[in-house]
Amino acid sequence: MIAHLKGTLSVSGLDHAVIDVNGVGYLVGASSKTLQALGPVGGSVTIHTEMLVAEDFIRLVGFASADEREWFGLLTGVQGVGARVALGIxxxxxxxxxxxxxxRGDKASVARANGVGPKLAQRIVMELKDKVGGIAIGPGIGVTVAAEGGIEGDAVSALQNLGFRPPEAATAVGKAAEELGAGATLDALVRLALRKASQ
Structure with missing residues (x-):
């Protein structure tokens, strides 16, 4: 499987990019947010990828971050959500x-995406709330980290960069933040969160 591409952005379209890697152009489908993050044509880029294989096609989908790639996998795991709908979200x-x-169970936000009606948005929220339940563990911990960012958001990002999945990182940081209190430094928060995540 191709996990990432590093090369030159040679084409940026409405829903795809072409990444030139040592003279080979890889056509990569992508969300509009990823395409914006890649920057101007001619620049050096690194893009995380997922290879989709079916009987009649092989397709690469690209993401600006490993977190976005993980959410793509979670979304396409929901019945009725294909690659196009997931990228729309x-x-x-x-x-x-x-x-x-x-x-938060906010199906209205999910339903804003092209190709997502109210019923599908409800299914996505219900199914993924169960699968990524660790995000919401504790007194609003996951929501706080995601919505407010700040030092806790930085700590979650640090744990994800070390290979922890988003739900694990958010839960560990939430527990560490609760134990350390409001005056915790980023270094102390990350160190304690690592211990919590390893328990």
């Missing part, structure tokens, strides 16, 4: 906004 909402909407 990720074009409308950032990964943090999707996380917040799921944690």
């Amino acid at each position: 990720l074009s409308t909402l950032s990964p943090d906004e999707v996380r917040t909407a799921i944690a």
Whole structure:
């Protein structure tokens, strides 16, 4: 599987990009948010990818972050959500906004995306709330991290960069923040969150 591409952005379209890697152009489908994050044509880019394989096609989908790629996988795991709909959701909402909407049961936000009606939005919220329940564990911890960012958001990002999944990172940081209190430094928060995540 191709996990990421590093090269030059040679084409940026409405729903795709072409990444030139040592003279080979890779056509990559992407959300509008990812395409904006790639910057201007001719620039150096690194893009996370997911390879979709079916009987009649092989397709690469690209993401600006590993977090967005993970949400793509979660969304396409919901019945009725294909790659096009998942990219539509990720074009409308950032990964943090999707996380917040799921944690709050906010189906109206999900329904703003092209191709997502009220019934499908309800199904997405219900199914993913169960699958990523760790996000909402504790007294609003997951929602606070996603919505407010700040030092806790930075700590969650640090844990994700170390390989922890978003729900695990959010839960560990929430527990660490609760134990350390409001005056905690980022370093102390990350260190305690790492211990919490490893327990």
